[in-house]
Amino acid sequence: MACITPYYYKVDETALIEHYEAVSKAISLPVFVYNTPSHTGVNLKTDTLAKLVKKHLVVGMKDSSRDFHQLVETIERLPGDFLTVNGTEGYVLPAFLVGARSAVSALSNAIPEIFLGIYDSFRRGDFRDGLQLQRKLNRIRRITDRAPLSSVYEILRERGIECGNPRRPFRPMSRGEMTRMLVDLKQLRAF
CATH class of the missing domain: 3.20.20.70 (Aldolase class I)
Known part of the structure; x- marks a missing residue:
């Protein structure tokens, strides 16, 4: 616990x-x-x-x-x-x-693949691949940090996992914020 x-x-x-x-x-x-x-x-x-x-x-x-x-x-x-x-x-x-x-982390719930990729790269000793994935994760974070917790909810929803909205004091993202975030994440091939 x-x-x-x-x-x-x-x-x-x-x-x-x-x-x-x-x-x-x-x-x-x-x-x-x-x-x-x-x-x-x-x-x-x-x-x-x-x-x-x-x-x-x-x-x-x-x-x-x-x-x-x-x-x-x-x-x-x-x-x-x-x-x-x-x-x-x-x-x-x-x-x-x-x-x-x-x-x-919160983001690892929404995009677990990148975290698993970093871990797998580490286990294989492929630090070049791990570093590329870490840098990609850092770019993803800059996008999701616009709405830190709300972004996780929207990514999950986009991936077909309905989990409602974040509890207060967090707010749901506006349609414009959500669209911009998803476009930016898709350009990065975040998921």
Whole structure:
């Protein structure tokens, strides 16, 4: 189960650890930290994460911090069985190269092929192909970032998967925004 850090009120390290202790004791599932400081205002540092691991409170982390240095530090400092999942689309291939186990993002739900392609290229050791796909993903992101979450819904709808509209505060894309995005994505052969 992925669990974000407490948000809104700033808390100290002791409170963060107690938060994950409470979650870990309340459920019988493995707990992943979901580090997404752009949404919570709290960036879970590697030192704190190491304490959570030492207490056997978490088994992994989805890191959406957008801090590659911190991702590398986490992978290098924590035990080999700790599962580090990259949540930042801008460096999927580099994250695999330094030891991330997987990549999960909103866009990977809508266009999984490119993420699988990057992973397969990494596994084959074909870094030239992986780099081309990473660059393509970065171009796709520049298009979808015009309407970050709403774009995922529209891509899924275009692919025949009806999933309604994003919940507030997000809004559905206008017809013009959607048309422009789909034209741009089709020019890139995004899917």
